[in-house]
Structure formats: C-alpha cells, structure tokens
Amino acid sequence: MFVQLKLIQEPTPSERWQRFWHRVWPLYKHWFLGEGIEARAGYTTSRSMLEQHMPELLPTYEKLCELAGGGDLEARFLSMWNPPPYMAGCSQAAWVRGNPTLIRNYDYDPRFFDGRMRYTNWLKPVIGIQDSAWGILDGMNGDGLGAALAFGGRKVSGEGFGIPLIVRYVLETCSNVAEAVEVLKRIPSHMSYNVLLLDKSGRYAVVYVNPDRPTRVVERPVCTNHQEQVEWDEYAAFTQTVYRRDYLEECLLDENIDRAQLMKRFLRPPLYHQQYLRGFGTLYSVSYDLAQGRFKVFWPGKQVEGSFKKFEEQLVQVTLLRPVGRYMAK
DSSP states (O other), rough: EEEEEEEEEOSSSSSHHHHHEEEEEEEHHHTTTTTOOGOOHHHHHHHHHHHHHHGGHHHHHHHHHHHHTTHHHHHHHHHHBBOOOOEEEEEEEEEEESSOOOEEEEEOOOOOOOEEEEEEESSSSSEEEEEEEEEEEEEEESEEEEEEEEEEEEBBBOOBBBBHHHHHHHHHHHHSSHHHHHHHHHHHBSSSSSEEETTTTTTTTEEEEEEOOOEEEESSSSSSSSSSSSSOOHHHHHTTTHHHHHHHHHHHOTTOOOHHHHHHTTTTTTTOOOEEGGGEEEEEEEEEETTTTTTEEEEEEEEEEESOOOOOOEEEEEEOOOOOOOOOOO
C-alpha cells in the first residue's frame, strides 16, 4: 500500500485543477450521493450560504464551478454546504521554543486522500494539503498563520460547511490567531472538529467547533480527537485520543526534546498508525515553520520540503506499510 503526494504551484484555478477534478469527480460524486440526493442541499441554498458566510471566496468558487463543467451537482458539492459526515484521526502540536512550528499527523483512509499540496495565491499566498478539491486539511499563509483540522470525536451533525473549506477560508482571510478565532466562531461547521491555530508570533489556540453548541477556544498547544472530554467512548478507545494528547503534552514539557526530536516522535507510536484498512493510518506528517514560511512533509525514510520562496513541483510516492519502532513508555 502506498500514498502519493503531488506538489503543485497554481496561483489561480486553471486547467491543471480541471484535469484533477475530472479524474476524481466520479469518486466524489459517489460519496456525495451516498445518502441520496435528497439529503444534499440545493444549488440556490448552497451558493447563498457561501455568499453569506465566505463572500471573499465566491469568485474562486464560480471559477471552479466553470472548470468543473458548470453542472448543478458539481456546484453543490463545491460549496461544501452540508456535506456527508466524515471523520479522521489526527495528532497536532504547536512548537514555540524557537521558530513557532505547527506539526501534525493526518490519519485517514488512503482511498479518500486528494494527494495534493498546492501553493495558491487567491486572496493570500497559501501552501496547504488539499481536501475535497479546494479545501485544506492543514497549511500556512504568507502572513505567518498556520491551521490544521482534527475530528472532534462527536457523532452529532447539523447544518454547516465542511471543515476543509473553513480552514481554507481562515488561511485566505486571516493574518493571526486572533483573527482566525473570530472567523471560526462565526462560520457554521456541519460536524464537530478541533482546529489548531499557530502564528509566527508564537500565539496558539485550539478551537472546538460544533454544529449544536457554541464554539469554544482553549489556549492549549496540542489537540487530538476529542474536545474537553470524551463523548464517543468507542471511537476514543480505538484512536487512543486521550493517550496521544497526554503523550504530546509530555513531549512539549520535556526540555530535552527539541523540534527535530519532536518531529521524529510523530513517526512512531503512539502518534503514528498503520491501520489503513480500518481507515485510521497515518498518510503523512507535516511541519510548518511559520516564521520562515517553510514546510516539511515527512514519512519514515522519506521527506520533501520547501517554502514560499522555494517551492519545487514534484511527485512523491511513499510505501505506507513498513515496520516502525515501538513506543517505550517512560
């Protein structure tokens, strides 16, 4: 089993995005209609919600709809309003002893991974890992703000946007953590997620967004897959969310661990997972140095790096199922 990550610099949507879209749309369409077309909002509602909550993205949305063929269903999908439920396991940390750096693992089913890191310049320069064709799982912008999402460990769903588009909007319109927090309080999310924010000044926050209760902001440098407490016992046990959070907090408090060593910890249990057939395997690890505008995507035995100043387009292919070292508890 392997994963591919293609690094692409595409300042504005073009035929390159269009080629990607036509290749993946059949898979997205199957997922989008999995609960029946009646479960998805109509075009008028979808577009009006985007215009109401994220108007700055509307010109890009309309360009993408055009490149996607101008169809009703495609436009509804791209709005990301009330999408089907989805969840992923992630471990995330904000490193602030030195250059502020957001470090995270993304754990998900490899069959549903876009496999693209894009350097775009829509409203701001943004580098991030793509999801749902134009959303972002994690990334940074040219102002020195970083953001990454994690599933919040709750089954409830409601009316709102898919979180990858909200993260995209944060990076397109915000310059620091304070601004990003206000955006995340304002925009409705269709499920519960945890968003870790970090900016180049070293300020950080974890924002708990939910469809059924007010957004909560905590000044914490780590998050995994539960919010203030575990609310889905089976999921928490399967993903070891409490164990991973506590382990990350211990790492950040350990004065003998530097940034490079912390990144290595992300490649070993309990943070690194290989349960790919159960939809919970680490597809990539990534760090965003927000002061330098640099990133590094890394796996056991392989890495790729770049920055806003030097971004090399390339295709990386990584074998996922290989032995990793055991975590030895202290």
